[in-house]
Amino acid sequence: MATAGKVIKCKAAVAWAPNQPLCIEEIEVAPPKAQEIRVKIVASGICRSDDHAINGTLSNVKFPVILGHEGAGIVESVGEGVQHFKPGDKVIPLWLPQCGTCRACLNPNNNLCKQYGIGKPIGVQADGTSRFTCKGKAIYNFAYTSTFSEYTVVNEIAVAKIHSDAPLEKVCLIGCGFGTGYGSALNIAKVEKGSTCAVFGLGGIGLSVVIGCKEAGAAKIIGVDTNSDKFNKAKKLGATDCINPNDYQKPVHEVLTEMTDGGLDYCFECIGNTNVMTSALMSTDFGSGTLTVVGVAPPTAKLVFDPMLIVTGRSVKGGLFGGWKSRESIPKLVTESMASTFELDELITHKLPLEKINEGFDLLRKGKSIRTVLLL
Template sequence: MASPQVANGNGSLSLKKPSETKGKTITCKAAVAYGPGEPFVVENILVHPPQKMEVRIKILYTSICHTDLTVWQGQNESQRAFPRIFGHEASGIVESVGEGVSEVKEGDIVVAIFNGECGECVYCKCEKSNMCERFGVNPMKKVMEGDGTCRFSTIDGKPIFHFLNTSTFSEYTVLDSACVVKLDHGHSLSLKNLTLLSCGVSTGVGAAWNTANVHAGSFVAIFGLGAVGLAVAEGARARGASKIIGVDINPDKFIKAQAMGVTHFINPKDEEKPVYERISELTDGGVHYSFECTGNVNVLRDSFLSAHKGWGLTVVLGIHSSPKLLPIHPMELFDGRQIVGSVFGGFKGKSHLPHFATQCGHGVVKLDNFITHELPFEEINKAFDLLIAGKSLRCLLHF
């Protein structure tokens, strides 16, 4: 296959000549996880051709999300499937397409989305939902939707399982066409920044815009200042929230958070009283919108009680892998507070991401601060260490 190259200043790519690998099995590098928490093994694997309504992509940039970390560590036994290729946040270029694919073609710039949009099911046709009946987020899914088999295998032919409809920790990957969004026109974003729209930034900003519909002058509390939490802050800042309170046990995150819209910082370790009481004091009774981005049920309770009685809304974004149930008594809902979950920020991938990319390109949402590290793909284990240590928001891996 010809090497793609930058064609212009906005990061668009093109192929020098038609693909030489179409219809053939590709040998390439991938980071394979062979067991829960085991170091990733960067090795040659086989990537088989796309089948009907599938797309094979050359990944150019991929990054690591806490969801990758949680499932790789095996915190939820029901999600374990090894060997496996993780990763779900990436930008790349279409290498080839399978039968029936018409929305993208060889050479198109695309991003992968873990929450697909087929455009035909009852969920996709509903304006109130961004779910998809066949291609929605499903961390337990480990094979392709079409025929229930894998497109990855070891050099000696043993299958390697898929992850979250995407599996981007590979130089080439195969996705259902419902999980591929073309983004090569109408924006001025670099390929690096496009990668962020696959998950983290879209999830956080979308939660503020679509799920909560944050309004100007409102009070916001964000529990967990990772990439998703800071994306919520960016979204709230863009909407004109007057007070954005960030809650995190890592004091080093406050400087970065300030640059992304956070006006107040609370470290629970420094507080003698419950965090929700401290937030109530800062906001005259509670915030309009609280966002739980940690996946901790105890934090979820603080987030819920931080919302103002009568109208406060709590949005759940954290991945709760434990079997523990909501720490909320039903009668507490009679105080007028509401709680709702948000997947991919309420964005319908194919329908909404192109416009969102344009907005980001115009500076409505600032993306540069989210990329804190860049490493060659072979150093993926170091990238995970940075995330575990709380030292990175998004570490961009490149081939």
């Protein structure tokens, strides 16, 4: 492309400081260096984790920063040494990279890359520098992706090539929310056919768990949320029942235990609230139930419960990105979505231009959206 090797000026939503509205700015995006790829972002979902970064729940975020990690786009140019990508390829940037060679990547039971994954410095590229500048100031990267920008630069192990016909405004959800929820049911909990499940929190991730439970053949899927407006959507996607804890005089775990003759086979906490995690654990069958923690709690939160809850046979699981190995799994999930194995349209309630990103966050915070997709 004509822009290859040159600095690109484009629009991006910059978070200059915590707890402030994002600002649409003109930024400069430097060309990709060795093993890097510059991507023209076409669509990006607004995820709760982006809001956690804004409000300080994610304590390792450096400001000023370009957020966004649930995007899809087209390769604009590649840096030296990149062999498997070329300009024009459709891709999904990966907030959970996969190098394919480290001990974790070679372990079939682990999806957390040790070379370039969780626990590594966030905010810069592998060489310790950023490719973004604005008003003469370096801007930090977020989660290796920064998809709230018309152009971004990612390391080649933090991007997956997808089908050339993939609808980017839909499949962007696979890069985080949908992939996380769907995989939590199939890969982490390993929901069995004919089982009973409850999903606490019916946002984008929770509803994706519902889709996963349905795909696995669960006989009963109970959605739990304090916002009853979400129930119709949950039932459309596969929930057999929905309950609002505020409608009952007794604790929700007692309600669920009565509904399921002694407790559920699988419960999923998709909120990030430790009290709800304990409640969800207590809702499972005392001898064999499984709680899968999907929601991200604040860094200072502690999960405390009576050990007897698990001594009798319950188990607690957790995992990031639904247990998927990102680079190898996302292309397959995109192909499955195109074959209508699962439906993404129902998760998208709003589409907005980048300039209305703060409106999208307001919809999220007020519980009026499932997923808002920004069209860049």
